[in-house]
Amino acid sequence: xxxxxxxxxxMCLPALGLAVGGAGIPLDHMxxxxxxxxxxxxxxxxxxxxxxxxxxxxYARYKRVAExxxxxxELYEDNMIFTGAxxxxxxxxxxxxxEAQAWFGNPPPDLTLEARxxxxxxxxxxxxxxxxxxxRPLGVNNVVFSNVGMPHVLVDxxxxxxxxxxxxxxxxxxxxxxxVVNGSVCPEWAIEGSMTxxxxxxxxxxxxxFLSYMGDPVKLERERLGxxxxxxxxxxxxxxxxxxxxxxxxxx
Numbered sequence: 001x002x003x004x005x006x007x008x009x010x011m012c013l014p015a016l017g018l019a020v021g022g023a024g025i026p027l028d029h030m031x032x033x034x035x036x037x038x039x040x041x042x043x044x045x046x047x048x049x050x051x052x053x054x055x056x057x058x059y060a061r062y063k064r065v066a067e068x069x070x071x072x073x074e075l076y077e078d079n080m081i082f083t084g085a086x087x088x089x090x091x092x093x094x095x096x097x098x099e100a101q102a103w104f105g106n107p108p109p110d111l112t113l114e115a116r117x118x119x120x121x122x123x124x125x126x127x128x129x130x131x132x133x134x135x136r137p138l139g140v141n142n143v144v145f146s147n148v149g150m151p152h153v154l155v156d157x158x159x160x161x162x163x164x165x166x167x168x169x170x171x172x173x174x175x176x177x178x179x180v181v182n183g184s185v186c187p188e189w190a191i192e193g194s195m196t197x198x199x200x201x202x203x204x205x206x207x208x209x210f211l212s213y214m215g216d217p218v219k220l221e222r223e224r225l226g227x228x229x230x231x232x233x234x235x236x237x238x239x240x241x242x243x244x245x246x247x248x249x250x251x252x
Contacts, residue, residue: 025144026168028185030124030205032115032212034219040069043210046203048080050153051111054100057091059112060214065091068217104149115208115215124208125168127154128201131161132190143167158200159193161186 033039044065066076066087073087081087083094091112100107115123126144130152133141140155142148143164152160165185185197195203213219 025125025129027119027121027125027144028128028167028169030120030208032120032209034209034213034216036209037070039206039209040213041071042203043206043208043213044069044071044080046207047111047210048082051207052082052091052093054093054095054104054108055111056093057112057214058110060091060217061088062091063087064217065214068213106149108150111211111214113215115212120208120212123211124204127204127207128158128185129165129167130155130158131164131186154200155191155193157193157195157203158197159186159189160191162188162190 062076062081062085063073065071066073071080077087083092085092097107118126122144126142129143129145130140131143132139136147138149138151140152140160142150144167152158163186166187167185169185193200
């Protein structure tokens with residue numbers, strides 16, 4: 001029994017690690033909704049325009065994303081593929097790993113499975129956790145990922161917080177209404193952004209929702225099939241029970 005308890009505790013450690021940031025920072029909760037096509041479409045556009053210059057999605061194909069998100073293929077090719085790739089190709093980027101190694105110290109990671117690795121709440125908090133730090137080479141740091149080597153590519157949207165933002169104070173986006181709860185995480189701005197804190201929270205919800213979908217694109221289909229499997233098991237149980245009673249009725 002003791003070994004079983006220890007084993008279960010070890011299995012839970014990764015989940016416990018995702019409940020807080022890299023330095024023990026609490027995370028703001030984010031609940032993805034893969035059925036919200038509008039949110040996923042906005043998130044895909046945000047990822048393509050702001051993230052895909054450095055980060056690939058090489059385990060996914062453009063065509064699958066366009067079909068799942070109900071985006072016409074011609075529209076997707078014209079507005080969301082900038083590398084000259086065909087709609088059926090993998091979502092790779094033009095920047096080579098050798099160049100990225102030289103420019104950033106380490107090549108930016110592929111983000112296809114990032115939500116599965118980090119968790120949606122970690123990504124949602126990280127995207128909103130940048131702040132000004134002149135001691136860093138790029139002039140910014142992140143309250144969730146300390147000493148991160150990534151620039152704040154969304155500074156024109158969010159602005160730049162002059163002090164560490166209040167991540168973990170309960171800011172979240174309601175996936176049903178879109179209302180932001182405790183959205184203003186920054187008490188003082190060094191640079192003003194084009195979005196209000198609430199608008200940026202919603203945009204980051206959409207982006208995180210898209211990354212969550214990319215990590216598990218068959219989630220909705222799996223859940224739909226799971227209902228039918230449970231119904232089949234329930235019906236099968238009735239017949240199995242009746243057959244078992246028939247077999248054992250003459251056993252004394």
